[in-house]
Amino acid sequence: MRQIYFLIYLLFSINAFGQTSNTLSSTEKVYGLSKFWQEVNYNFIYLSKVDRKKWDSTYVALIEKVQQTKDDYEYYRLLKRFCAMLKDGHTNIDFPSQVQSKLMKTTFGEYRIFVENIQHKAIVTQVNPSKEKVIPPGSEILEVNGQSTREYIKQFVAPYISSSTGHVLEDMATQDMLQGLEGESYLLKIKRPNGEIVELTVTHSRSSEIDLYPGLSKPTSLLEFKWMENKIAYVALNSFQDQAIDSMFEAHLPELYKAEGLIIDLRRNGGGNGQYGLDILKHLIPGKKVLGAKSQTRNHIATYKAWGEMVNPQDTASNAEYKKAYLNYIDKYYFDFPNSSKSTKTHHKKIIVPTIVVVGHHTASAAEDFLIYANGQRHFTTLGAPTFGSTGQPFYFMLPGGAQARVCTKRDTYPNGKEFVGVGIIPDLIVERTISDFLNGIDPELEKAAQVLRGKIK
Structure with missing residues (x-):
């Protein structure tokens, strides 16, 4: 009975507060659906992996359904679910700005709640300081609206997310599990780190509390450099979106020449321009040429x-x-595409020392291209978790109402044809964060990387 009353309250809240505009005509809604379906059929590189009968029958069924949507949010939710059928991280539909601006993920008035997937559990990683006793970081969300978290995500969240790999889909769905419109409420069953079980109803609304607990560090630069023990240098390459990272790296060369071991951290690198990564890699590998990904369209x-x-x-x-x-x-x-070798010539002295490349689920696209170029280097070891598992060249186009869509047009593989899209690049040494690591502020990947290097430079 409690669950029935809560669902009635939830529906009332959404209707009262969560309205978005209905700016599209029925004709425009059908056109947007058809435009996306057409571009996928003509350009999507992985169309051969799609169940065409199911894809086309879903399109036909959606022609009527999209016309019945009550607002732009509901319409684009249907399109995002249609897109997610393709299971590709470089094929997406983004909400138009007027819808996206109304969505909330972590703000619930007096509460701010950030959730991450750790060991296949929905773990609260940050809250506002005034609520850290109510929902201590490290708490696990066991249920949402009367359903187990796993079932809730499977039914209401994951079907709307485009991802090439299961591990990234799980991460994204966990982070987005409480995303909704203002006024939307969630009944949460939470297990605190001490084992105590509590229930809490939270409702999306603006929050005045800006600070977070704990204040986790975030990358503040394209590149981070520091010295660790035993003459081990640490370099985080946080993005290949800006060519300035190349000059930043070269500025550290005089210091890096002193290193006897090197850690390259790509865990936060979501990609950008593969050439920027190659321009850094050329300082770290011997030889004059290297093969990159094999590409096809x-x-x-x-x-x-x-x-x-x-x-x-x-x-x-x-x-x-x-x-x-x-x-x-x-x-x-x-x-x-011709897979001609890329030059790795440089007028600088090269740094050929034992090197650990730390990767994770957020290592994506051009950062994965970096790993393809580095594949087979004897002094390189990769460590961490499987990468994002998605790259390629998206074709971007607009949909009615200001939404943007993209379709992946290029398949990339290892030079020998081995697939990594849909799987991720599997590191040589698997090391993943545990709930205990989070609670104790431990970076297990970095600690293991330093340990491995100490053994190599004795």
Whole structure:
């Protein structure tokens, strides 16, 4: 009975406070849906991995459903769920700014709650200082609105998130599990670090408390440098979005020449321009050239597709033109980019010392390209958790109402064709943070990296 009353209250709260505008006509809603469906069919590099019958039947069903949506938020939620069917981290639909600005994730009036996935559990990592006794950091959210957290995320959160890998989907869904509009309420069952179970109802509204507890450190620079023990140098490369990182790295070369061991931290690096990463890597590896990712995109030749409709599959074995036509017809004809080697020449002295590259779930895109370039270097060891597992070249386009969408157009693999998109780059040494590490302020990846290096530079 309690759950029924709470759901009635929840529905009232959403209707009273969580309204967003309905700015799109039925025609515009169908056009936006169709535009995205069309661009995926024409450009999505992984279309061959999609269940086409399910994809198309979902599109047909959505034609009516999108016209029945009561506002822009509900409409774009449907489109985001449609997009998530593709299971690709470089294929997304973003809410238009007027909707995104109304969404709340961590603010609940008198409460501010930040949640992360640690050891497959929804762990509260930060709160506002005035509530750190009520919800101590390290608390686990066991239930949301009467459902187990796992079931709640599976039903209401994960289906709307585009991700190439299961581990990143779990991370993102946990972080977004309490995202909603102002006025939206959640009944939480929470287990404190001391084992005590409490229930709490929180409602999205503006919060005046800005400070957080604990005040976790955040990267303040593209690059961070520090010395550790035993002449081990630590360099965090936090993004490849800005070419300034290359000059920042080169400014530290005089210091780095003194290092007997090196830690490169890519855990916060979500990508950017792969060339910026390569321009740093060239200082750290021997030789003059290196191979990067092998790349492929779809190739459309309309007339061949028309011919392919008349080709029998068995006829393609001995006739190259028939095969080309048939592959066009079934949307599996590709163009392979030349995978020419990249120069690693530099007029600076190179730093060839035992090197640990620390990676994690947020190591993505161009940062993964960095790892592909470095693959096989004998003095390199990767350590941490599997990477983001998504890269490629997205095609961006606008949808009605100011929303932006993108579709991945390029498949990248190791030079030998080994896949990492959809899997992540698996480090040589798996080290992942535990709840105990979080509670005790321990960085297990960094500690293990230093330990491994100490053994290598004795």
